Amino acid sequence: MLFSEELLGAMECLLFVAHEPLSVKRLAEILELKEAEVEELLDMLSGEYEKSGRGIQLVEVAGGYQVCTRPEFAAYVEKLYKPQTQALSRAALETLAIIAYKQPITRAEVEQIRGVKVDGVINTLMEKGLLEEVGRKEGPGRPILYGTSNKFLQHFGLKSLDELPDPEDFVAEAGDAETAVEEGESR
């Protein structure tokens, strides 16, 4: 591409100021390029960032691309700013896991699987923007249906929900005596 130098700069500039991951489609719209051309530019930029001596990287996350720091420098960032994102509780992680796979799902259905009340956890996850109300279930009381948000994908660095492992794989593992022992030991 002849025009690539300038457009590469423009794209880096866009990724630099965007407050959320930018999809190829969005980049193509703004840069007035074909999506395939944007993908080519993304490859070029990613290659640029992979060179040694760089502190940033191009990350594919939540259906888009985002420029982020390299994980090996996390300690420096934490020296500059106290980490503001707290790790999620075990209860929150379990609840998210169920909702991620079973969405859209009602609170009662989550409680059925977890065996405990999840009101508080779901409220917290809603506040954090990791969950969304995606509708109402037909039937008595028309309970709210929950699903995971784009922020959920970002929080876990997932490209899309498809990237989540198949829970059936875990069931297979569960039958595996060795795995069970290892997990028991890791407690």
Added chain:
Amino acid sequence: MLFSEELLGAMECLLFVAHEPLSVKRLAEILELKEAEVEELLDMLSGEYEKSGRGIQLVEVAGGYQVCTRPEFAAYVEKLYKPQTQALSRAALETLAIIAYKQPITRAEVEQIRGVKVDGVINTLMEKGLLEEVGRKEGPGRPILYGTSNKFLQHFGLKSLDELPDPEDFVAEAGDAETAVEEGESR
């Protein structure tokens, strides 16, 4: 500097996430380097960003250094953030037209013509700087008189309000035989 590759990356990473310009002193503290060494690294990073095809630059500002977008790509950034500014609504445009031609005019008089409340619309036009308060009408309540602003004139490239096209031309058009007949029929 032997260690420079990794520290260069760490410094870029820091400048990337910093909310404000970082001083050489601060960078030296975090990177555990001498200030002269930090300056050397800054030179290297700046040189890196000066290469063609880049969308960001290292800027010395407010006693520190900051990574910023390149000004030549401002139009793209604007496109990214632009959809937030909305075009004037029909109601706003009509209100603006009435005020432009009938100024100075009170809110009640505009409402008289448009047949609906215009409080909200007038507030919006005031906020956008297209209208100004130009005085008070004599009489009960001394209501505010509105007029168009300089910003309004500038947008349309008008030297003064006198240059506004004569709305009577439109009335004349409406008086055209054909239009008149059509209008007569539509009654």
Added chain:
Amino acid sequence: MGYKIKLDIFEGPFDLLFHLIEKNEIDIYDIPIAEITRQYLDYLYAMEQLDLEITSEFLVMAATLLSIKAKMLLPRQPQEDAEEEEGVDPREELVERLLEYKKYKQVAGYLERREKEAAKVYPREINVEEVAAAFADDNPLEGVELTDLLDALVQVMARVKEKEPFARITREEITIRDKVVQIQQELNRRKNGMLFSELFSKQASRVEIVVTFLALLELMRLGKVLARQSRNFGDIYLYALDADGGEA
């Protein structure tokens, strides 16, 4: 105290059961229900000793475990006829729910690892308002042409006209007859004539303009008013005429 910390971990009865199963290296498909029930109840007892709140879910599970244990203790009826009962393990439903729960517990573990990785990677924090403010000097009239403005005006006026049938009832003064009288009076007062444009006040509505114009035409037709224009597009002067056609 170390015990208490451990107690706090469990997210619910399933979580606790899992812990017990793993700790005892038990095959989940063949749970020694009596032993597990004993340990489970011991745990609840310990919780009670430590004044920890035991939620109802833990108690429900305790009841379930005891009920399963009771069923297991009952001697199997050697009735081969009752085929439905045959082979149904009282633990089956519990095992199914435990396996279902385990699936998501493991996904949770996966998410926890992803979270840790993702937490090491920082995006730039962008203050959207700040960036947008850089373009704050944006033009609210962007895309609006002068013709759009006029168009808007004409449309408003057209709407005013549409409303006229209602307005006419209350605004009797805008009839052609009234306007004729009004123009005559004005012209009689101003013996030196007046400008055509002076007939129209700045606030005149379109209807008023039209009515005024029609009234003027009527007066001219009746030979009561003379209009004079010295050159094309020049000012039009109006004069009142007396009965015999001469200028008053």
